[in-house]
Amino acid sequence: MKLELLLLIQKISLYKQTFNIPNFLIGILEDLKNSSYKPYFVGGCVRDFLLNKEIKDFDIEVFGLNSLEELRTILEKHTKVIEVGKTFGVLKIEENGIECDFSIPRVEKKVGKTHKSFEVKLFSDLSIKKAAKRRDFTINAIYYDYFKNSFIDPFLGLKDLKKRKIRYIDKKSFVEDSLRVFRAIGFASRFNFKITKKTKHLLKDIVKSDELDNLSRERVFEELKKLFLKSKKPSIGLKLLDELKIFKISFFGKYRAINRLSKILENREFEEKRALVLFFTILLRGEKEDEVLEFLSKISCDKKFLSSINSLLKESLEDDYISLKKQSLRVVLEDLILIELAFKNKNLSSIIKKCEEFDILNRALKPHIMGVDLLELGFSPSCDFRNMLNFALDLQIRENISKEEIKSSILKNFVK
Ligand code: CTP
Numbered sequence: 001m002k003l004e005l006l007l008l009i010q011k012i013s014l015y016k017q018t019f020n021i022p023n024f025l026i027g028i029l030e031d032l033k034n035s036s037y038k039p040y041f042v043g044g045c046v047r048d049f050l051l052n053k054e055i056k057d058f059d060i061e062v063f064g065l066n067s068l069e070e071l072r073t074i075l076e077k078h079t080k081v082i083e084v085g086k087t088f089g090v091l092k093i094e095e096n097g098i099e100c101d102f103s104i105p106r107v108e109k110k111v112g113k114t115h116k117s118f119e120v121k122l123f124s125d126l127s128i129k130k131a132a133k134r135r136d137f138t139i140n141a142i143y144y145d146y147f148k149n150s151f152i153d154p155f156l157g158l159k160d161l162k163k164r165k166i167r168y169i170d171k172k173s174f175v176e177d178s179l180r181v182f183r184a185i186g187f188a189s190r191f192n193f194k195i196t197k198k199t200k201h202l203l204k205d206i207v208k209s210d211e212l213d214n215l216s217r218e219r220v221f222e223e224l225k226k227l228f229l230k231s232k233k234p235s236i237g238l239k240l241l242d243e244l245k246i247f248k249i250s251f252f253g254k255y256r257a258i259n260r261l262s263k264i265l266e267n268r269e270f271e272e273k274r275a276l277v278l279f280f281t282i283l284l285r286g287e288k289e290d291e292v293l294e295f296l297s298k299i300s301c302d303k304k305f306l307s308s309i310n311s312l313l314k315e316s317l318e319d320d321y322i323s324l325k326k327q328s329l330r331v332v333l334e335d336l337i338l339i340e341l342a343f344k345n346k347n348l349s350s351i352i353k354k355c356e357e358f359d360i361l362n363r364a365l366k367p368h369i370m371g372v373d374l375l376e377l378g379f380s381p382s383c384d385f386r387n388m389l390n391f392a393l394d395l396q397i398r399e400n401i402s403k404e405e406i407k408s409s410i411l412k413n414f415v416k
Pocket residue numbers: 042043044045059134135136137140141177179180183226
């Protein structure tokens with residue numbers, strides 16, 4: 001073996017932990033090996049293992065196959081094979097919520113504008129270095145050989161991991177997928193890594209070329225989502241988005257609030273979508289309406305998600321019972337409170353107390369009077385029901401009175 005290659009192969013014993021592979025994968029790997037194929041782990045799973053981060057999904061590139069069908073035959077002996085990414089030479093399996101993408105070494109060439117317009121050539125005998133050339137960053141092109149318990153590192157990604165650097169691999173293939181601009185920023189933010197000078201130049205060139213306009217909202221959203229939910233300090237990513245002028249809106253002035261929200265949510269069970277609504281609301285607060293609309297149109301078309309952000313943007317908290325009760329009918333007050341906490345608004349304790357008193361922190365004010373109460377009072381269903389219920393709710397909001405008092409008031413006002 002050449003000295004150069006020997007140097008590239010590093011023993012896993014250098015690292016404290018072992019690469020934990022789900023049991024269901026071991027049989028598949030053995031089967032591939034017994035058929036003289038060579039499977040390697042590569043991409044985010046190897047990178048995250050080396051960074052001591054939790055691994056969610058596995059990418060396995062299998063060398064020595066003549067077709068995707070050979071791969072499918074072996075995988076199908078073990079589990080159901082999902083057909084996504086077939087044109088790219090990728091077969092997916094999923095067990096216990098863990099996704100595994102199996103791919104064949106390939107070379108890609110962009111032939112159109114969307115991320116699917118690639119001419120893909122699959123190779124059975126490509127070298128690892130040639131196969132790795134289509135990947136984005138050196139830290140994402142480290143291969144792990146399960147059977148030899150060793151790494152193969154064709155572009156010195158291990159060194160970059162150590163030095164905390166984001167470095168592109170190959171200029172020509174890199175620029176073919178402009179999403180990599182967001183990926184570079186996301187990794188820099190999530191891992192607190194620096195983007196190398198040359199890589200930053202390349203990212204700027206991609207931004208200037210307007211190629212980002214061809215990215216789908218879904219892909220951009222996924223990257224921003226990871227930036228917010230997986231970074232300890234999302235401000236690192238926001239600064240880069242500003243520096244590279246990715247969006248018209250500048251996020252300067254929101255860095256601290258965003259980091260604070262990250263910290264506030266760090267140890268809480270918080271639904272992902274809800275957290276993202278809060279992050280985007282902070283980003284967009286105080287910005288011009290047309291710029292907010294333009295920004296949102298670039299990241300999502302999920303109506304419910306967008307309307308949650310727009311609703312929160314319209315509200316501000318006031319420390320009085322009436323407006324809080326009314327507001328609880330429009331938005332979740334805890335969301336507004338968390339946003340204010342992120343902006344370090346100190347006068348929240350009395351507001352929180354009021355919300356708790358009326359049980360409106362996380363839900364809309366519960367009306368004292370419902371249709372059944374009106375029936376019980378002797379009214380028969382009619383168009384007036386709506387008026388009576390509105391009257392009752394209005395009274396409940398304005399006056400701090402009991403259900404019985406509201407009932408008497410209804411009788412007084414609606415019995416002719
Ligand atoms: N990849 C790439 N260019 C892309 C997307 C992916 O080169 N635009 C390659 C990289 O080698 C990457 C691997 O495919 O590591 C797997 O991609 P993916 O699962 O999308 O991302 P991860 O690197 O696993 O990162 P994340 O933690 O953000 O999912």
